[in-house]
Amino acid sequence: VVYDSEKLPLIGASIRISGTSEGTVADMDGKFSFETDLTKGRLQISFIGFQSIEREFDGSQDYTIYLVQETTSLNDVVVIGYGSSRKSDLTGSVASVSNMDQISSRPITSAQEFLQGNLAGVTVQQQGGDPASTPTITIRGMGSVNTESPLWVVDGMPYYGGTLNPNDIESITVLKDAASAAIYGAQASSGVIVVTTKSGKAGKLSVAVDVFAGVQQADNLPVPLTAEEQNWAYNTAADNSGATRDPARDVSLNPWGGVNRTNWIDEIFRKASVYNANVGLSGGGEKGIYSASFSYQKKQGLLINTSSERIGLRVKSQYNLSDKMRVGQNLYVLNEEAIGTNNTSSYSGTIINAMYMPSAAPVYDGEGNFHGVAPKGSDYAGSYGDVYNPVALLKRPATSNPVTYIDANAYIEFDFIKDFKFRSSLMLSLKDSEYKKFTPKIPESGRPSEMNYLNQSWSKRNKWIWDNQVSYSKTINNHHLDFTGVYSAQYTKYEYNLVNAQDFAREENWYHYLENAGSINSYSSDAYEDALNSMIGRFRYNYSDKYFLMGSIRRDQTSRLSSENNSDLFPSASVAWKMSNESFMQELNWIHSMKLRASWGQIGNIQSVSYYAYNVPMSSQRPTLGEGDAQKVSGYYVKQQSNPNLKWETSESFDVGLDLSLFKGSLEITSDYFVKNTNDMIMTNAADSHLGVNDGPTSNVGTVENKGFEFSALYKGNIGSLKYSVNGNFSTTKNNLKDLDGYTSSYIYHSNNVRSTLYPYRSEPGQELYSYYLISSDGIFKTQTEIDNYTGSNGQLIQPNAKPGDLKFIDSNKDGEISNEDRTYKGNAFPDFTYAFNFSAEYKNFDLALTFQGVSGVKLFNAYKFTAYNAAQQGYNLDNRVLNAWSESNINSEIPMLRVDDPNSNFGTNSDWYLEDGSYLRLKNLTIGYNVPALLLNRICQGSSLRVYFSAENLFTITDYTGLDPEVGGIGLDLGTYPVAKTYSLGLSFKF
């Protein structure tokens, strides 16, 4: 019998007689037996991930063998595309997460969050703390102006479903270079995240219960001006501009406006809770294994009435039909619902409206209705701007947004001839979304509406993927050969319908149905089909465990390009040399393993192409015509130009790496240098305005290069009974848009803007994608003399409209005036350098884990200042930092003088005054756990284990950024980000 150290059977352990090919494998109970003609010899017992041992035999004998797990991870088997490999045999750049055991004890909602800071070259950016947003993962830099995401592969099949239950995950591996990812082709050019879910183990039923509960809160919240301060600010601003003071700011005329009643930021933020429960079952017998899990998570958002909720169910099993044939299935059903809020608009964003809303206004009026910017009938409502009561913004609409995913796959594996294996898998992925939002009337002043609306939409996405795989594997002496051939087809159909109805006679929940609408305001639909079929061939060869070679070729054919251009071939190759296995290295005992790798590959990318770019459907708009109440009539027009000549975008990458394992595997180091080019980048051309279409043709328009260096190190050690490990990684990325050949213009003018006034982004060859393109500012003019001395070559004033207290802008083109011609490139929001440290330790029954994560070289556009510091916008309330705005007695301020106009365009200029360093170092997680002694537990439940833990997320942050949170995400445009929560939680894991 073969056991591991915990006396669990090692199914499939190999038992062989040394020097012969005779042998067998252990069965479901770890038992083995075989007959041999030899009467004497040595048995070699081995199992992947364990140290092999040898036992002598002499005639018939019984053995109970315990294999010890290897301390090094080099023999770990990592799952790569359509197969697996020993980690030490890899030729490409593949990273696996080492501290997977921590995933279930962190109060996180997704695996994406867990990956943050975990792997070099894998940049995870939280998109603020909105419950409806998921972090984005970028592997090795932005390859395109299009939003791309890595391909997720779960249990061997591409995965397009909902959030994975972190408790279901056994391992995560990331395929970073093209040669590794190439086998997944078409959707893998941004890298592949390979997830393996937990499988049952043969043996009796085992049950794991994991629960945690926690509390979240925000810190570093901005403070709005009080009512008195708001009056002061606007009176000061009017005086500074030489304008008449607004009577609304005079408490003798408008006493209501001088009384402070509400801190709106405090009204919308709360201490929020999070609960998570997970139950897993697993077990199996000789014929098959099974596992099932049930999970539930409910997380409140930091903003009132925002939340996310998730219920998931997974059933997974494998059954051996014979010793040559296996069938299996994996079913994951998930229902999730996230209710977030808009914080990307500086008109209707929730947090920004809490800043705009006057502090004099109470949340509710005397009758319990939401209060407006001024009391009913007040003559001064117009002085406070077009503002929504932010509490009403969060509480008033009745929103539901359930999304149901069903991801099911079934497979059959058949070892049909010796050394050959066949596998056929079929996956069905269904996504069903419903969205329903009822917005009642807004009677209060600010942005009133006497109309109520029901916005309801439905979408359905059905997808199937069918993979057929043949693999051949053979070892002859020192030659090991492995061949895999795959045929894969996938098909998707999508349909979306939206109805916006209005005019409901009643507003109670039970009345929110279309039948009760007075009229339909608008309706629309969207639909597409998408098909891809692919053939893949890959061979792997290794000689004597020293020289490794891998090559692959993939042919992809897509429905998203015209039939003339829709297929292409994408090759890849990689080599590795395990130097440590050379005889000349054997002397160096401290080197446990050393391997040099190089890889090159091309991947076709179809992610960024819309479904019908080659033949774009017409769009519809409904203008009004006719006498009296003009009515809508149907209208069709060409919105986007088609491009039948569109071809595949290719990402090509080159990677060299070195893997080192030192001191018997206690220190492992991996470093990589990569160059990744996106060639023929597909993007939608900005239409020449004179062509009169919204979008130009989708075209192949240029080349983007990302290069960088990645380093990670893991050290495991122990001091007496203290076991610890330290893990650190860093990576650099240098992004460069190399050319824009094929684009309509010599640069991309990005439409991302702040209230249609500031357009900070531009992409131009030689610069990073989404670079800031801004006029430099140089502090604030302190005296009129400084303004008068700031002249151009002809002696003319460069800033004739400036007064002391206004920003000084740099006339970089020396033409004597400040204009858009003075803009220069200022970097972008993507970090140049990311780093992280993990520390974990175990001492007796206690364990501790710390994760620090940081980024640097991040620039953020703090557009929040455009409205929150600016008194020339409708009379909104302001951030209390304007109390420190420039004045003659405060000439060192960095905030321009308050004014009700902006003749110097302090705020209206695309300037680097808004740009801030978004670097941060964050203690992402701290976890302290305690394992209840087995002795104690066994009295209650034999063979059980119980761990209790405390975990804190985002405990502290070091940053210079003055906005709400440096984890803005996206392209770094901060209009009042939903901050990432600080979370404290308590949890327990119970297994029996």
Add this chain to the structure above:
Amino acid sequence: CSDDFTSLTPLGSATESNYFQTQADAEAAVNSMYYYMGDEDMFSRGFMWYINASDDMITGRIKAEADNIKNFNLTGDEGYASWMYPQSYKIIRRANDVLANVPDMDFDESVKKRCLGEAYFMRAFHYFWVASAYGNDVSGGVPIVTVENMKETKFQRPASVTENYAQIVEDLTKAADLLPLYTSYSSENKGRAHKDACYAYIAKTYLYWAQYDDSKWEKVIEFCDMVSNSGSGRKLIDTDTPESDFRSVFTYQNEFGSEYIWSVTSGIDRGSKLVGVMLENKGWGVYNGWGYYTPTEELFEAFEDGDYRRSATILNFGDEFQFWGESRRYYSTNSLSGFQFNKYMDIYSYADPIGNGLINANGDALYTIQDVPILRYAEVVLMKAEAKLKLSKNADTEINLIRNRAGLASKVNCTMADLKQERRVEFAGEFANRHRDLVRWGDAESIYSKPLHGRIHSDKTNPDSPYTIEEVWPARTYKPDVHNVWIIPSEVISSSGIDQNIGW
């Protein structure tokens, strides 16, 4: 695997390659040309931001971006001023699509004629606005895109805007041949392009063209007469009750009356928001007016005593008016000039205009059923008068037609000064475009170098409170060789590579 698996027919809608097959296709393509008439950034605010540069009005509330437009202090990125240009070209494109495809289609000839006529008109109408706002004879016109070159990828500015004007006249001439009189349209088709609008815009195009070429004045008269004699019964609304005649022009009942030439066809779901944009900011707590564009003291003073158009155009403190079915006296805590335009207030005079289906209930969607005029017959009359004066002919008949309707006595031997006065007070707050008039008359520099005034009342909540006249807008620097056209939006420059207007 077979290619069929990856060869799919696009779902959702027809594509460019299989559209334009039926009469319904052609009509829907034609309809789409009217879409931006009802766009907030075209004839609600949009072009009104440019007209706001005139001496008639100021931005009625704090708004730095709007201030900078009025002060000719622009970068090209201002959202308020960045849509008119590209939206106009969207309609030009749609017109070109109709003109390229419909002639070869086989359906009812009379409908087909109308479709083509509408396309020629709408192309010319949008060219008229975009060419006059952004083109002159120094920096050039705006690129001419027609069926002949619509498939090309680069477009150049013509050397002078007069090339645009020639193209516009050519289109309108074709359209006039193809289109019926508006009086022949059924109720639901009212608002479509028609013969008189073609003639009127030919006249106005020549009016603008004449600033570069005196020989065009004759043409102005010719086409003004074509409007008057088209057979659609053109006349001013003049029942010899001057206290209500002018006022009644701006009511929904008269929106397709004898004075209608071209308007923003509006309903409560879509149309011009100008009506609500000019309403008191927050509408005295009744309805969400936006409070932009308030009249100046200068405009108020421009009206002669006894001119009934003054009270119909401007609300002054203490003026009585109907609002939500009730009498109310005007005061405003918000208006920075102490006045409000009264021209479009009729729709708010009715009791419960929301419940009665006259205005949109949503204060963000300020639509009403009242059409906002862009070109009225009165302007045809005054264009003819201006041309006559320029040709040293007597224009008393035309000018007095306008004056008498307003309750004013006739003048004799009217001069250009009389004409300018009449154009100003007749069209204040309208899309007739006072700013463009000042520019083409060469008056902008001197007028804009003076500050603008308003009435600052001691108690802004009391209709009877005394006031002082104070400067509400400082003098501006208008450089005639630069600011006679507007800055072309940055996005247009970047997407097309055309040259920016000189000096901007």
